[in-house]
Each structure stands twice: as structure tokens, then as C-alpha cells.
Amino acid sequence: MQVLIVVSLICLAFSFFVNRQKTFAGMKRGAMMFFNLLPALLIVLFLVSVFVYLVPEKVIVEYLGAQSGPLGVITAALIGSVSLIPGFVAFPLAGILVSKGVSYTIAAVFITSLMMVGTLTLPLEIKYFGRKAAIMRNVLSFFGAIVIGLLIGMFY
Amino acid sequence: MIQIIANFLRFLREIIVILPLMFLLIGLFDVWVPKEKIEKHIGHGSGLAGMFWVILLAVIQPGPLYGAFPVAYVLYKKGASARNIFIYLGTFSCMGIPMYLFEIGFLGVKFWFLRLIFSLLVFIAIGFIMERYVGKDFSIKEAR
Numbered sequence: 001m002q003v004l005i006v007v008s009l010i011c012l013a014f015s016f017f018v019n020r021q022k023t024f025a026g027m028k029r030g031a032m033m034f035f036n037l038l039p040a041l042l043i044v045l046f047l048v049s050v051f052v053y054l055v056p057e058k059v060i061v062e063y064l065g066a067q068s069g070p071l072g073v074i075t076a077a078l079i080g081s082v083s084l085i086p087g088f089v090a091f092p093l094a095g096i097l098v099s100k101g102v103s104y105t106i107a108a109v110f111i112t113s114l115m116m117v118g119t120l121t122l123p124l125e126i127k128y129f130g131r132k133a134a135i136m137r138n139v140l141s142f143f144g145a146i147v148i149g150l151l152i153g154m155f156y
Numbered sequence: 157m158i159q160i161i162a163n164f165l166r167f168l169r170e171i172i173v174i175l176p177l178m179f180l181l182i183g184l185f186d187v188w189v190p191k192e193k194i195e196k197h198i199g200h201g202s203g204l205a206g207m208f209w210v211i212l213l214a215v216i217q218p219g220p221l222y223g224a225f226p227v228a229y230v231l232y233k234k235g236a237s238a239r240n241i242f243i244y245l246g247t248f249s250c251m252g253i254p255m256y257l258f259e260i261g262f263l264g265v266k267f268w269f270l271r272l273i274f275s276l277l278v279f280i281a282i283g284f285i286m287e288r289y290v291g292k293d294f295s296i297k298e299a300r
Contacts, residue, residue: 001173001174001213004174004177004178004257004261005177007181008177008181011181012180012182015184015188019280022187023184023187025183025187025189026180026184026185026188027180027183027184028181028183028185029182029186030176030179030180030181030182030183030184030185030186031176031179031183032180033179033182033183034176039225041171041175042168044195045164045167045168045171046160046164048163048167049160049161049163049164049201050160051166052163053159053160053163058165084220086220086253087220087249087255087258088258089219091255091258091261091262091263092171092258092262093208094169094262094263095261095262096167096262098263104241104263104267107263107267108267108270108271111250111271112250112271114251114273115220115221115249115250116246116249117219118221118222121221121222124225124299125221125222125224125225127299128225128226128228128229128297128299129225129228129296130295130297132289132290133286133289133290136286136289136290136297137170137242137245137282137286138288140282141246142279144246144278144279145284147274147278148241148271148274148275148278151268151270151274152267152270152271152274155171155266155270
């Protein structure tokens with residue numbers, strides 16, 4: 001936290017010193033992205049609050065924790081595949097889930113499948129790449145996300 | 157209900173202070189990185205150098221998966237190989253530099269580093285498999 005504040009201030013001061021216009025443009029960019037994201041962030045935070053309230057930590061650890069086995073991993077990959085959550089929201093969400101006992105493997109599988117597998121955007125992808133390539137890319141990405149998660153899990 | 161609101165406010169408090177700072181850095185990153193210089197290199201050579209430039213382009217200017225499709229079309233027109241285009245899709249959606257702050261902040265440096273390395277390996281592998289799979293009839297059409 002302190003590190004982030006210090007780094008931000010140093011970067012800001014340096015940028016301001018080198019080029020004022022660019023600095024203001026960058027600040028505006030950042031502010032715009034932040035406010036564009038805020039609604040999605042608030043909705044996801046609310047849903048997590050409900051989830052954490054309804055599901056006791058013991059149950060989360062049992063089904064999505066480090067010892068939960070393949071079912072948790074596959075569930076995470078499936079949920080990630082059909083969700084459309086911005087990446088910037090996915091990380092805070094995963095952070096909260098990990099603090100509640102969800103394993104790093106499952107967090108990684110969820111994040112990666114969320115970003116790489118696009119079930120809802122598949123029709124659009126087919127328009128660009130054709131049916132064969134689009135479906136195959138999504139299938140490979142689905143299993144790729146699981147592989148990434150399992151590899152990460154080996155280090156925790 | 158009160159418990160839910162308490163949870164919500166606690167999560168929000170943890171996040172709301174750091175997010176503006178992270179977006180400040182992302183905004184500055186966005187205006188300072190010389191994207192045009194990198195775009196110039198795309199398409200030249202489909203070997204390792206070509207792969208390096210598509211990955212660099214993807215990580216400095218990432219976005220959601222569907223945002224990569226129109227860019228993929230442009231890359232295709234510029235002569236990028238199928239392998240590099242599929243590597244671009246993966247790195248664009250999963251490995252963007254602006255996300256690093258978020259990932260490190262919320263999940264830790266170790267998680268960020270491991271996911272970065274393994275994702276890169278997996279995406280390159282997917283690129284190779286896809287190139288084999290689509291073979292000669294690979295093409296990208298402009299949608300709409």
C-alpha cells in the first residue's frame with residue numbers, strides 16, 4: 001500500500017516534470033477508466049458479499065480450497081468461461097476469494113478462463129475466424145487455463 | 157442483510173483507496189509508451205522476432221478478448237502468421253502490463269510471476285497447435 005503511494009507519486013512527479021500535457025492526458029485517461037469500471041466493480045463486490053454471507057468459509061475451503069480436487073477446478077473453469085467480467089474486476093474478486101480460502105490454483109483457472117475463453121463472444125469470434133478455428137481456440141484455452149492453474153498450484 | 161452490507165463495505169474499503177492510484181499509473185503508462193514504434197514491426201517475419209513483436213504489442217495495449225479480434229484482422233492483413241495471431245489473442249487478453257499492478261496488489265508478486273510465465277508458455281503452445289490445426293485454410297474476415 002505505502003509502496004504503491006510512493007511509486008505513484010514518484011511517477012506522477014517525474015511525468016509532470018517531463019511533460020505537463022501528457023501527464024494531464026494520462027490522469028484523465030486513468031480517471032475515465034476508473035469511472036467506467038466502477039459500476040461493474042460495485043456489482044461484483046456486492047455479489048461476492050452475498051456469496052460470502054450465504055456460503056460459510058468452511059464450505060468454501062472444502063469445495064474450492066487447496067484440497068478440493070478436480071471438481072473445484074472444473075467448476076472454476078466453467079464459471080470463468082461463461083462470465084464476462086473485466087480483468088480489472090477479476091483480480092480484486094480473486095483476491096477476496098483467496099482470502100476466504102479459495103486455492104491459488106482455482107483463482108488462476110478462474111482468471112485465465114475468464115479472459116481467454118469467450119463463450120458469450122463466440123458468435124463474434126466465429127465471424128472473424130470461422131467456426132473451426134474459433135471453437136478449437138476456445139477448447140484449447142479452456143484446458144490451457146486448467147493447465148496454468150495446476151502448474152501454479154504446484155508452487156503453493 | 158446487515159451482514160451483507162458490512163461485507164460489501166469492508167471489501168470496498170480495501171479496494172477503493174488503491175484503485176485510483178493504480179488507474180493513475182495505468183493512465184500515465186498509456187500516454188508514455190511508444191505504441192506506434194512497436195506497431196511498425198508487426199508482420200515482418202513470422203519467426204521468433206515476429207512472435208516477440210506481437211507479444212510486446214499485446215502486453216502494452218491489452219484489453220478484453222473481443223477487443224483483439226479486429227486487431228487480429230489487421231495483423232492478418234499485415235502478414236502475421238496464424239501462430240503469432242493466436243499468441244496475440246492470448247497475451248492481449250491475459251497478460252497486459254496495466255493488469256500487473258492489479259494482480260500483484262490483490263494476489264501477490266509470486267502469483268503474478270508464476271501466472272505470467274506459465275501463461276506465456278501455454279499461449280505459445282496453443283499458437284503452435286492452432287497453426288497446425290487450421291493449416292492452409294487459415295483466414296480472418298472482417299466482421300460487420
